[in-house]
Amino acid sequence: MAISNWELQNTRLNSLLNKLTDEQLAAQTAPGRNSGVYLLGHLAAVSDGLFTYLELGDRLYPQLDEVFLKNADTSGLPKPSIAQLKEYWHRVNTTLKQKFDTIQPADWLTKHSAVSAEDFAKEPHRNKLNILLNRTNHQAYHMGQLTYLVKK
Amino acid sequence: MAISNWELQNTRLNSLLNKLTDEQLAAQTAPGRNSGVYLLGHLAAVSDGLFTYLELGDRLYPQLDEVFLKNADTSGLPKPSIAQLKEYWHRVNTTLKQKFDTIQPADWLTKHSAVSAEDFAKEPHRNKLNILLNRTNHQAYHMGQLTYLVKK
Numbered sequence: 001m002a003i004s005n006w007e008l009q010n011t012r013l014n015s016l017l018n019k020l021t022d023e024q025l026a027a028q029t030a031p032g033r034n035s036g037v038y039l040l041g042h043l044a045a046v047s048d049g050l051f052t053y054l055e056l057g058d059r060l061y062p063q064l065d066e067v068f069l070k071n072a073d074t075s076g077l078p079k080p081s082i083a084q085l086k087e088y089w090h091r092v093n094t095t096l097k098q099k100f101d102t103i104q105p106a107d108w109l110t111k112h113s114a115v116s117a118e119d120f121a122k123e124p125h126r127n128k129l130n131i132l133l134n135r136t137n138h139q140a141y142h143m144g145q146l147t148y149l150v151k152k
Numbered sequence: 153m154a155i156s157n158w159e160l161q162n163t164r165l166n167s168l169l170n171k172l173t174d175e176q177l178a179a180q181t182a183p184g185r186n187s188g189v190y191l192l193g194h195l196a197a198v199s200d201g202l203f204t205y206l207e208l209g210d211r212l213y214p215q216l217d218e219v220f221l222k223n224a225d226t227s228g229l230p231k232p233s234i235a236q237l238k239e240y241w242h243r244v245n246t247t248l249k250q251k252f253d254t255i256q257p258a259d260w261l262t263k264h265s266a267v268s269a270e271d272f273a274k275e276p277h278r279n280k281l282n283i284l285l286n287r288t289n290h291q292a293y294h295m296g297q298l299t300y301l302v303k304k
Contacts, residue, residue, distance in 0.1 A: 001277050001279075001281060001282050001285060002285065004277065005282075005285045005286065005289060008289075009289065029182070030181070030182035030183070030185075030300050031182070031183070032304050033182075033300060033304075125153050125156065127153075129153060130153050130157075133153060133154065133157045133285070133288075134157065136285075136289060137157060137160075137161065137288060137289055137292040138292070140289040140290070140292040140293040140296070141292040141293065141295055141296035142296055143293055143296070144292070144293035144294055144295070144296035144297045145296045145297060145300070148182050148185060148297070152184055152185075
Protein backbone atom coordinates (compact mmCIF):
# COMPACT_ATOMS: atom_id res chain seq x y z
CA MET A 1 0.00 0.00 0.00
CA ALA A 2 2.83 2.39 0.82
CA ILE A 3 4.44 1.64 -2.56
CA SER A 4 1.17 2.09 -4.37
CA ASN A 5 0.62 5.46 -2.63
CA TRP A 6 4.13 6.45 -3.71
CA GLU A 7 3.38 5.41 -7.29
CA LEU A 8 0.11 7.31 -7.22
CA GLN A 9 2.05 10.51 -6.45
CA ASN A 10 4.40 9.79 -9.35
CA THR A 11 1.49 9.14 -11.68
CA ARG A 12 -0.10 12.43 -10.68
CA LEU A 13 3.08 14.38 -11.26
CA ASN A 14 3.66 12.66 -14.62
CA SER A 15 0.17 13.51 -15.70
CA LEU A 16 0.74 17.16 -14.68
CA LEU A 17 4.06 17.23 -16.59
CA ASN A 18 2.26 15.97 -19.69
CA LYS A 19 -0.16 18.87 -19.46
CA LEU A 20 2.34 21.71 -18.96
CA THR A 21 4.29 23.49 -21.68
CA ASP A 22 7.98 24.18 -21.02
CA GLU A 23 7.07 27.82 -20.56
CA GLN A 24 4.50 26.97 -17.89
CA LEU A 25 6.94 24.67 -16.12
CA ALA A 26 9.61 27.37 -16.07
CA ALA A 27 7.23 29.82 -14.35
CA GLN A 28 7.00 30.45 -10.61
CA THR A 29 4.29 28.42 -8.85
CA ALA A 30 3.17 31.66 -7.14
CA PRO A 31 4.68 35.16 -7.11
CA GLY A 32 8.18 35.01 -5.60
CA ARG A 33 7.94 31.23 -4.99
CA ASN A 34 9.85 28.28 -6.43
CA SER A 35 9.54 27.66 -10.17
CA GLY A 36 8.15 24.43 -11.57
CA VAL A 37 11.61 23.62 -12.96
CA TYR A 38 13.21 24.00 -9.55
CA LEU A 39 10.57 21.83 -7.88
CA LEU A 40 10.94 19.14 -10.55
CA GLY A 41 14.71 19.09 -10.00
CA HIS A 42 14.17 19.14 -6.24
CA LEU A 43 11.82 16.14 -6.37
CA ALA A 44 14.16 14.27 -8.73
CA ALA A 45 17.07 14.89 -6.32
CA VAL A 46 15.06 13.74 -3.28
CA SER A 47 13.83 10.61 -5.08
CA ASP A 48 17.36 9.89 -6.31
CA GLY A 49 18.45 10.08 -2.66
CA LEU A 50 16.22 7.10 -1.92
CA PHE A 51 18.81 4.79 -3.52
CA THR A 52 21.09 5.73 -0.62
CA TYR A 53 18.52 5.83 2.22
CA LEU A 54 16.96 2.53 1.18
CA GLU A 55 20.33 0.92 0.36
CA LEU A 56 19.37 0.19 -3.23
CA GLY A 57 22.73 0.90 -4.83
CA ASP A 58 24.41 3.99 -6.23
CA ARG A 59 22.50 7.16 -6.95
CA LEU A 60 21.96 8.07 -10.57
CA TYR A 61 22.26 11.86 -10.37
CA PRO A 62 23.95 12.98 -7.15
CA GLN A 63 24.98 16.21 -8.90
CA LEU A 64 21.37 17.43 -8.59
CA ASP A 65 21.79 18.06 -4.85
CA GLU A 66 24.00 21.10 -5.30
CA VAL A 67 21.46 23.01 -7.41
CA PHE A 68 18.15 21.64 -6.11
CA LEU A 69 18.73 20.75 -2.43
CA LYS A 70 21.63 22.78 -1.09
CA ASN A 71 20.76 25.94 -2.98
CA ALA A 72 17.62 27.93 -3.66
CA ASP A 73 15.89 28.48 -6.99
CA THR A 74 17.41 31.97 -7.09
CA SER A 75 21.02 30.81 -6.59
CA GLY A 76 21.97 31.60 -10.17
CA LEU A 77 23.60 28.17 -10.53
CA PRO A 78 23.02 26.73 -14.01
CA LYS A 79 20.15 24.25 -14.13
CA PRO A 80 19.82 21.26 -16.49
CA SER A 81 17.36 21.78 -19.35
CA ILE A 82 13.71 20.83 -18.86
CA ALA A 83 14.14 17.90 -21.26
CA GLN A 84 17.11 16.64 -19.22
CA LEU A 85 15.28 17.07 -15.91
CA LYS A 86 12.28 15.15 -17.19
CA GLU A 87 14.58 12.37 -18.37
CA TYR A 88 16.29 12.27 -14.93
CA TRP A 89 12.92 12.24 -13.18
CA HIS A 90 11.60 9.37 -15.28
CA ARG A 91 14.80 7.35 -15.05
CA VAL A 92 15.01 7.72 -11.27
CA ASN A 93 11.41 6.56 -10.89
CA THR A 94 11.65 3.68 -13.34
CA THR A 95 14.80 2.40 -11.67
CA LEU A 96 13.37 2.87 -8.16
CA LYS A 97 10.29 0.89 -9.14
CA GLN A 98 12.45 -2.00 -10.38
CA LYS A 99 14.36 -1.97 -7.09
CA PHE A 100 11.17 -1.75 -5.01
CA ASP A 101 9.94 -4.91 -6.72
CA THR A 102 12.91 -6.80 -5.28
CA ILE A 103 12.48 -5.58 -1.67
CA GLN A 104 10.89 -8.17 0.62
CA PRO A 105 8.18 -6.87 3.01
CA ALA A 106 10.35 -7.52 6.09
CA ASP A 107 13.21 -5.48 4.56
CA TRP A 108 11.05 -2.35 4.70
CA LEU A 109 11.16 -2.59 8.50
CA THR A 110 14.97 -2.63 8.63
CA LYS A 111 16.93 0.50 9.39
CA HIS A 112 17.54 3.15 6.74
CA SER A 113 21.11 4.13 5.91
CA ALA A 114 21.18 7.41 7.84
CA VAL A 115 20.47 5.96 11.29
CA SER A 116 23.07 4.12 13.37
CA ALA A 117 22.42 0.56 14.55
CA GLU A 118 22.54 1.89 18.10
CA ASP A 119 19.89 4.58 17.53
CA PHE A 120 17.76 2.18 15.52
CA ALA A 121 17.66 -0.24 18.45
CA LYS A 122 16.05 2.55 20.50
CA GLU A 123 13.89 3.96 17.69
CA PRO A 124 12.77 1.07 15.46
CA HIS A 125 10.36 3.29 13.53
CA ARG A 126 13.37 4.86 11.77
CA ASN A 127 13.11 2.23 9.09
CA LYS A 128 12.91 2.16 5.31
CA LEU A 129 9.11 2.14 5.23
CA ASN A 130 9.03 5.36 7.23
CA ILE A 131 11.36 7.00 4.70
CA LEU A 132 9.00 5.99 1.90
CA LEU A 133 5.92 7.34 3.73
CA ASN A 134 7.75 10.56 4.51
CA ARG A 135 8.98 11.07 0.94
CA THR A 136 5.49 10.37 -0.41
CA ASN A 137 4.13 13.19 1.76
CA HIS A 138 6.98 15.44 0.68
CA GLN A 139 6.09 14.85 -2.95
CA ALA A 140 2.39 15.51 -2.31
CA TYR A 141 3.35 18.78 -0.59
CA HIS A 142 5.18 20.06 -3.66
CA MET A 143 2.53 18.59 -5.96
CA GLY A 144 0.04 20.95 -4.31
CA GLN A 145 2.32 23.81 -5.37
CA LEU A 146 3.08 22.52 -8.86
CA THR A 147 -0.61 22.26 -9.62
CA TYR A 148 -0.74 26.08 -9.49
CA LEU A 149 1.19 26.09 -12.78
CA VAL A 150 -1.97 24.95 -14.57
CA LYS A 151 -3.88 27.92 -15.92
CA LYS A 152 -7.33 28.40 -14.42
CA MET B 153 4.18 4.83 11.63
CA ALA B 154 1.18 5.77 9.49
CA ILE B 155 -0.48 7.40 12.52
CA SER B 156 2.69 9.24 13.42
CA ASN B 157 3.02 10.53 9.84
CA TRP B 158 -0.59 11.70 10.06
CA GLU B 159 0.11 13.46 13.34
CA LEU B 160 3.21 15.06 11.89
CA GLN B 161 1.06 16.69 9.20
CA ASN B 162 -1.33 17.95 11.87
CA THR B 163 1.56 19.33 13.92
CA ARG B 164 2.90 21.16 10.88
CA LEU B 165 -0.45 22.71 10.07
CA ASN B 166 -0.99 23.71 13.71
CA SER B 167 2.38 25.36 13.80
CA LEU B 168 1.55 27.25 10.58
CA LEU B 169 -1.83 28.34 12.03
CA ASN B 170 -0.03 29.71 15.08
CA LYS B 171 2.16 31.86 12.84
CA LEU B 172 -0.55 33.35 10.62
CA THR B 173 -2.73 36.34 11.44
CA ASP B 174 -6.43 36.08 10.61
CA GLU B 175 -5.81 38.48 7.74
CA GLN B 176 -3.09 36.24 6.30
CA LEU B 177 -5.29 33.17 6.68
CA ALA B 178 -8.15 34.87 4.88
CA ALA B 179 -5.93 35.67 1.87
CA GLN B 180 -5.63 33.57 -1.28
CA THR B 181 -2.72 31.11 -1.26
CA ALA B 182 -1.81 32.37 -4.76
CA PRO B 183 -3.60 34.77 -7.14
CA GLY B 184 -7.00 33.32 -8.01
CA ARG B 185 -6.45 30.20 -5.88
CA ASN B 186 -8.15 28.89 -2.75
CA SER B 187 -7.91 31.02 0.38
CA GLY B 188 -6.33 29.77 3.59
CA VAL B 189 -9.75 29.85 5.26
CA TYR B 190 -11.26 27.67 2.55
CA LEU B 191 -8.40 25.15 2.75
CA LEU B 192 -8.65 25.02 6.55
CA GLY B 193 -12.38 24.30 6.30
CA HIS B 194 -11.72 21.80 3.51
CA LEU B 195 -9.14 19.91 5.60
CA ALA B 196 -11.39 19.99 8.67
CA ALA B 197 -14.26 18.55 6.59
CA VAL B 198 -12.07 15.80 5.11
CA SER B 199 -10.64 14.87 8.51
CA ASP B 200 -14.14 14.89 10.01
CA GLY B 201 -15.14 12.45 7.26
CA LEU B 202 -12.65 9.97 8.70
CA PHE B 203 -15.09 9.17 11.52
CA THR B 204 -17.34 7.69 8.85
CA TYR B 205 -14.71 6.03 6.63
CA LEU B 206 -12.91 4.48 9.60
CA GLU B 207 -16.17 3.60 11.40
CA LEU B 208 -15.26 5.61 14.49
CA GLY B 209 -18.72 6.93 15.26
CA ASP B 210 -20.70 9.99 14.21
CA ARG B 211 -19.08 12.94 12.51
CA LEU B 212 -18.73 16.13 14.51
CA TYR B 213 -19.31 18.71 11.77
CA PRO B 214 -20.99 17.17 8.70
CA GLN B 215 -22.32 20.62 7.80
CA LEU B 216 -18.81 21.60 6.62
CA ASP B 217 -19.17 19.45 3.48
CA GLU B 218 -21.64 21.78 1.78
CA VAL B 219 -19.32 24.81 1.94
CA PHE B 220 -15.87 23.20 1.82
CA LEU B 221 -16.24 19.99 -0.21
CA LYS B 222 -19.26 20.29 -2.48
CA ASN B 223 -18.73 23.95 -3.31
CA ALA B 224 -15.78 26.11 -4.28
CA ASP B 225 -14.22 28.94 -2.29
CA THR B 226 -16.01 31.39 -4.57
CA SER B 227 -19.50 29.91 -4.01
CA GLY B 228 -20.63 32.88 -1.93
CA LEU B 229 -21.98 30.51 0.73
CA PRO B 230 -21.41 31.89 4.24
CA LYS B 231 -18.35 30.40 5.94
CA PRO B 232 -17.85 29.89 9.69
CA SER B 233 -15.53 32.44 11.33
CA ILE B 234 -11.80 31.72 11.50
CA ALA B 235 -12.07 31.20 15.28
CA GLN B 236 -14.85 28.65 14.75
CA LEU B 237 -12.97 26.85 12.00
CA LYS B 238 -9.87 26.58 14.16
CA GLU B 239 -11.96 25.19 16.98
CA TYR B 240 -13.55 22.62 14.62
CA TRP B 241 -10.13 21.68 13.25
CA HIS B 242 -8.65 21.13 16.72
CA ARG B 243 -11.67 19.27 18.03
CA VAL B 244 -11.78 16.92 15.04
CA ASN B 245 -8.09 16.11 15.44
CA THR B 246 -8.18 15.69 19.19
CA THR B 247 -11.16 13.37 18.95
CA LEU B 248 -9.66 11.42 16.05
CA LYS B 249 -6.46 10.91 18.01
CA GLN B 250 -8.41 9.49 20.95
CA LYS B 251 -10.22 7.10 18.61
CA PHE B 252 -6.99 6.09 16.83
CA ASP B 253 -5.55 5.08 20.19
CA THR B 254 -8.31 2.48 20.54
CA ILE B 255 -7.86 0.91 17.07
CA GLN B 256 -6.00 -2.39 17.12
CA PRO B 257 -3.33 -2.87 14.41
CA ALA B 258 -5.35 -5.62 12.69
CA ASP B 259 -8.41 -3.33 12.49
CA TRP B 260 -6.51 -0.99 10.18
CA LEU B 261 -6.50 -3.77 7.59
CA THR B 262 -10.27 -4.22 7.65
CA LYS B 263 -12.45 -2.61 5.01
CA HIS B 264 -13.36 1.05 5.14
CA SER B 265 -17.02 2.04 5.18
CA ALA B 266 -17.30 3.09 1.53
CA VAL B 267 -16.36 -0.25 -0.01
CA SER B 268 -18.74 -3.22 -0.18
CA ALA B 269 -17.76 -6.56 1.38
CA GLU B 270 -17.88 -8.02 -2.12
CA ASP B 271 -15.47 -5.49 -3.62
CA PHE B 272 -13.22 -5.66 -0.58
CA ALA B 273 -12.83 -9.43 -1.05
CA LYS B 274 -11.40 -8.69 -4.51
CA GLU B 275 -9.45 -5.55 -3.52
CA PRO B 276 -8.18 -6.03 0.05
CA HIS B 277 -6.01 -2.90 -0.14
CA ARG B 278 -9.19 -0.82 0.16
CA ASN B 279 -8.80 -0.86 3.91
CA LYS B 280 -8.71 1.70 6.71
CA LEU B 281 -4.92 2.06 6.66
CA ASN B 282 -5.05 3.02 3.00
CA ILE B 283 -7.58 5.76 3.79
CA LEU B 284 -5.24 7.14 6.45
CA LEU B 285 -2.22 7.11 4.10
CA ASN B 286 -4.27 8.75 1.38
CA ARG B 287 -5.66 11.46 3.66
CA THR B 288 -2.17 12.17 5.02
CA ASN B 289 -0.98 12.83 1.47
CA HIS B 290 -4.03 14.97 0.80
CA GLN B 291 -3.22 17.10 3.81
CA ALA B 292 0.45 17.43 2.77
CA TYR B 293 -0.73 18.54 -0.70
CA HIS B 294 -2.76 21.43 0.73
CA MET B 295 -0.08 22.16 3.31
CA GLY B 296 2.27 22.93 0.41
CA GLN B 297 -0.27 25.55 -0.70
CA LEU B 298 -1.03 26.95 2.75
CA THR B 299 2.64 27.59 3.35
CA TYR B 300 2.46 30.27 0.64
CA LEU B 301 0.44 32.36 3.10
CA VAL B 302 3.62 33.02 5.07
CA LYS B 303 5.25 36.25 3.93
CA LYS B 304 8.68 35.85 2.39
